[in-house]
Amino acid sequence: MTKVGIVSCFNVTEEHGCVMIGCLAHARGKKTFFESHEGEVVLQGVITCHGCPTAVGSARILKRVKMLTDYGIDALHFSSCMVQLCPFLDEFETDVRAEFPELTIVRGTHPYLDEEAFKRGVSELNAQRVRPPQNINDVVFKRIEFPEKE
Ligand code: SF4
Structure with missing residues (x-):
């Protein structure tokens, strides 16, 4: 069994109202970006980033990830909208890897048609x-x- 958490883009989820149907369907079905996890995929939780960074952007993403690691996740997915849109993702990933070295980090939650x-x-x-x-x-x-x- 692999316990997973998803961090999504605040702008897409909160501002523009995404219900994350693609992310959730692919997690539930252990499809595409979730396929390589060991055993059953259990989605522990979902959280948005804290909005576009200020000078403390990285500290804020680490706090959000901690909200998921508190529930024992094994793997963290950055949502596909983050992968497509977030100019800060490389920095976020570097900082999350340094802070949570035990986590499997995956970029993406579902493919896009276009x-x-x-x-x-x-x-x-x-x-x-x-x-x-x-x-x-x-x-x-x-x-x-x-x-x-x-
Ligand atoms: S920091 Fe990145 S993921 Fe977060 S709201 Fe801004 S663009 Fe979206």
Whole structure:
């Protein structure tokens, strides 16, 4: 059995409302990024990062990871949205590995059909140039709209 935890992007999960259906489905089914874990995969918990870093960004991600290691996880996944979007991920991973050397670290939770469309969609969500405001399901279900003059 492998106990796993997932850290996801605050912007995607909290700001844009992702319910993490892809991450959870792949963990439950022991698919793709979860396949290599030994035995049954038990998802212990999920937490977001603490939002985009300040000067103490790394300290904040370590605190979030600690919230999961307190429940005895063997492996930590950085969500696929973090892998696609987070400019701080390399630094986070280095610091998490140093602080929690016993953890197996995995970058990703599920594949994307179209990575570029995902990035473009989230950029539009960050900008919110179209009314009414859109959310991550608009990206996932490919109904997101962009300003006409683009
Ligand atoms: S871009 Fe990186 S630091 Fe910013 S909210 Fe997303 S995961 Fe966190």
